[in-house]
Amino acid sequence: MFAVHVQTEDFDIAAEQKKLCARRLDIGAVVTFTGLCRDEQGTLTALELEHYPGMAEEEMGRVLDDARGRWPLDGAVLIHRFGKIAPGENIVLVVTASRHRTAAFAAAEFLMDYLKTRAPFWKKEHRKDGSRGGWVEAKDADDQALEKWSGRP
Amino acid sequence: MFAVHVQTEDFDIAAEQKKLCARRLDIGAVVTFTGLCRDEQGTLTALELEHYPGMAEEEMGRVLDDARGRWPLDGAVLIHRFGKIAPGENIVLVVTASRHRTAAFAAAEFLMDYLKTRAPFWKKEHRKDGSRGGWVEAKDADDQALEKWSGRP
Amino acid sequence: MSVKLVYFAWVRERIGKPEESVDLPAAVVTVTDLIAWLTMRGEEYAYAFENGPLIRTAIDKAHVKHDSPVAGAREIAFFPPMTGG
Amino acid sequence: MSVKLVYFAWVRERIGKPEESVDLPAAVVTVTDLIAWLTMRGEEYAYAFENGPLIRTAIDKAHVKHDSPVAGAREIAFFPPMTGG
Numbered sequence: 001m002f003a004v005h006v007q008t009e010d011f012d013i014a015a016e017q018k019k020l021c022a023r024r025l026d027i028g029a030v031v032t033f034t035g036l037c038r039d040e041q042g043t044l045t046a047l048e049l050e051h052y053p054g055m056a057e058e059e060m061g062r063v064l065d066d067a068r069g070r071w072p073l074d075g076a077v078l079i080h081r082f083g084k085i086a087p088g089e090n091i092v093l094v095v096t097a098s099r100h101r102t103a104a105f106a107a108a109e110f111l112m113d114y115l116k117t118r119a120p121f122w123k124k125e126h127r128k129d130g131s132r133g134g135w136v137e138a139k140d141a142d143d144q145a146l147e148k149w150s151g152r153p
Numbered sequence: 154m155f156a157v158h159v160q161t162e163d164f165d166i167a168a169e170q171k172k173l174c175a176r177r178l179d180i181g182a183v184v185t186f187t188g189l190c191r192d193e194q195g196t197l198t199a200l201e202l203e204h205y206p207g208m209a210e211e212e213m214g215r216v217l218d219d220a221r222g223r224w225p226l227d228g229a230v231l232i233h234r235f236g237k238i239a240p241g242e243n244i245v246l247v248v249t250a251s252r253h254r255t256a257a258f259a260a261a262e263f264l265m266d267y268l269k270t271r272a273p274f275w276k277k278e279h280r281k282d283g284s285r286g287g288w289v290e291a292k293d294a295d296d297q298a299l300e301k302w303s304g305r306p
Numbered sequence: 307m308s309v310k311l312v313y314f315a316w317v318r319e320r321i322g323k324p325e326e327s328v329d330l331p332a333a334v335v336t337v338t339d340l341i342a343w344l345t346m347r348g349e350e351y352a353y354a355f356e357n358g359p360l361i362r363t364a365i366d367k368a369h370v371k372h373d374s375p376v377a378g379a380r381e382i383a384f385f386p387p388m389t390g391g
Numbered sequence: 392m393s394v395k396l397v398y399f400a401w402v403r404e405r406i407g408k409p410e411e412s413v414d415l416p417a418a419v420v421t422v423t424d425l426i427a428w429l430t431m432r433g434e435e436y437a438y439a440f441e442n443g444p445l446i447r448t449a450i451d452k453a454h455v456k457h458d459s460p461v462a463g464a465r466e467i468a469f470f471p472p473m474t475g476g
Contacts, residue, residue, distance in 0.1 A: 014167035017187065025240045028191040031184065031261075033254065034170065035391055038181040040252075049390065050315055052383060055367035062368075080390060087178045092391050099193075101186065102298070105262045108184070112254055112391060118369065120383075121390025122315035135316050138387035145255070188476055202475065203400055205468060208452035215453075233475060245476050265476060271454065273468075274475025275400035288401045291472035 001075045002068070004060040006051060008083040011093050020075040020097045027074050029101040031108040033094040039087030045126045046084040047136075049091070052120035056080065063114040067096075070110065071103040078111060080121060113145045154228045155221070157213040159204060161236040164246050173228040173250045180227050182254040184261040186247040192240030198279045199237040200289075202244070205273035209233065216267040220249075223263065224256040231264060233274060266298040309376070311344075313354070314385035317361060320354035330376065337363045337372040340382065354384070362387060394461070396429075398439070399470035402446060405439035415461065422448045422457040425467065439469070447472060 001020055005011075013032050021027050037047050060078050067073065075097040085091055094111045098104040117138075125133035154173055158164075166185050174180050190200050213231050220226065228250040238244055247264045251257040270291075278286035312325040334340050341358045344351045355361060363370050364383040376382060397410040419425050426443050429436045440446060448455050449468040461467060 012167060013170060013185070014165060017166060021189065021241065025192040025195070028189055030187045030189065032166070032187075033258070034183045034185075035254065036174065036181055036183065038252065039178040042178070051390070052312070052314055052364070052367070052385065055364055055383070058367050059369070088174070099191065101188065101262075101265055105186070105258065105265075109254075109258045112258075116391035117388060119390050120314065120364070120385060120388055122386060123389045124315070135386065136389045138389050142391075204475070205397070205399055205449070205452070205470065208449055208468065211452050212454070269476035270473060272475050273399065273449070273470060273473055275471060276474045277400070288471065289474045291474050295476075 001077070002064060002073075003077045004057055004064060005077070005079045006053075006056045006060070007079065007081060010081070010090055011079045013093060013095070016077050016079070016093065016095050017097075020077060020095055024074065026099060027097045028099050029104040030095065030097045031101075031104040033092075033108050033112050034090055035092040035112070037085045037087050037089050037091055043127055043129070044087050044133075045128050046086050047091070048084050048124045048126060048133075049080075049082040050122045050124065051080070051082045055120050056082075059119050060115065063111060063118055066114065067107045067111050071098065071107045073098050073103065073107055076107065076111070078115065080115070080119060082121065084126070110149055113142070113149065116142045117146060154230070155217060155226075156230045157210055157217060158230070158232045159206075159209045159213070160232065160234060163234070163243055164232045166246060166248070169230050169232070169246065169248050170250075173230060173248055177227065179252060180250045181252050182257040183248065183250045184254075184257040186245075186261050186265050187243055188245040188265070190238045190240050190242050190244055196280055196282070197240050197286075198281050199239050200244070201237050201277045201279060202233075202235040203275045203277065204233070204235045208273050209235075212272050213268065216264060216271055219267065220260045220264050224251065224260045226251050226256065226260055229260065229264070231268065233268070233272060235274065237279070263302055266295070266302065269295045270299060307377070309379050310381045312381060312383045314383065316386055317354050317384050321350050335375055335377070337365075337370060337374050337376060337382075340376055341372070341384075360387065361385070392462070394464050395466045397466060397468045399468065401471055402439045402469050406435050420460055420462070422450075422455060422459050422461060422467075425461055426457070426469075445472065446470070 077095040079093040096107040123136040230248040232246040249260040276289040365379045450464045
């Protein structure tokens with residue numbers, strides 16, 4: 001099973017993993033990645049995630065197709081939430097399933113690197129003190145993370 | 154929280170991830186790896202996992218300490234089951250939590266590579282046709298997987 | 307040529323609207339031309355596109371580079387570098 | 392010197408017992424010496440250690456190499472390469 005979801009609701013990693021492995025005996029390795037809303041300074045009330053409806057799903061699907069072309073995956077799920085997300089809450093989930101762990105790990109990391117830089121989502125900070133929260137800036141590190149996939153695997 | 158468990162019971166990845174993140178707002182990335190019992194030929198009734206009690210926990214703790222020395226982890230859990238495990242069931246769980254995804258991914262893969270080659274567990278096959286199931290042989294690929302960690306990160 | 311333009315994040319905030327339909331003059335061939343044309347429409351556009359090369363573009367919901375032609379596009383989107391995940 | 396020996400997986404099956412206590416002669420200095428000494432105790436040991444260098448060893452629950460001294464060990468374990476995970 002391969003699926004992409006863009007939703008406001010939270011997700012359940014155990015349920016997603018279970019769906020992926022249901023009635024299958026050929027899956028030896030499942031990797032999940034969960035991205036959460038951080039707030040180390042204790043200044044946020046929430047992150048607000050804006051997205052481009054339609055394109056978000058399409059682009060996540062294209063990234064998933066890229067991953068399937070590179071590794072022998074037996075299943076994968078991508079879920080990205082939008083709307084207001086409080087500190088400590090989940091933002092994004094990637095689940096990959098394969099016979100062996102190397103493919104599951106590599107595909108999950110690839111999917112996150114590409115989601116970060118290609119999926120049309122933008123984060124805005126809402127602050128406790130009511131000050132105008134800014135848009136989160138894109139990180140060079142995220143673009144650089146893509147370089148490790150050129151010429152691989 | 155950092156923890157190592159060797160047990161016969163199954164584990165709940167969502168519950169383990171929740172424990173790791175409870176009351177924390179500094180964790181931005183959680184990676185889980187689940188290793189499952191495969192049976193593509195449909196010939197197994199179960200894998201039986203033998204372990205060295207005491208040493209299994211100690212060695213898993215040492216591997217975890219190694220990982221903590223290499224990456225800035227905010228939490229990690231290692232769970233390895235023993236006894237009879239049916240096809241499709243869980244065998245091993247690694248959960249890593251960090252501020253950023255790179256550390257969480259690398260540490261989880263490192264922990265699995267080292268658990269495979271250092272934790273004292275042995276798998277024996279029990280076959281449906283009653284024939285004497287053999288001990289699973291160690292794979293060269295697992296030893297080779299360690300090479301990528303020399304000189305890194 | 308009539309085309310729907312959509313804006314996201316601070317591009318949307320600076321322009322002050324989420325979308326609009328515009329009739330493009332024939333001189334607008336590429337995305338770069340379109341950005342230059344929009345910039346001349348008012349200071350809100352000039353502000354949104356002040357770092358033009360930084361702005362990302364999608365045509366019909368797929369990423370494109372700024373030298374891509376706009377001919378045949380139904381929907382052209384402008385937005386900042388993405389920060390999801 | 393009296394020491395507890397423990398065996399796992401097919402090493403245990405070939406020797407036919409999970410553990411035993413033995414008194415080591417003074418000539419047994421390293422793990423390699425111990426394996427050679429055990430091999431001479433009977434054919435079940437010779438069978439278990441027929442590929443001696445392949446067998447893994449732990450002293451007091453930590454991995455050791457075959458050139459490690461056994462002096463002071465309370466528990467020495469022999470087992471095949473691990474296949475967990």
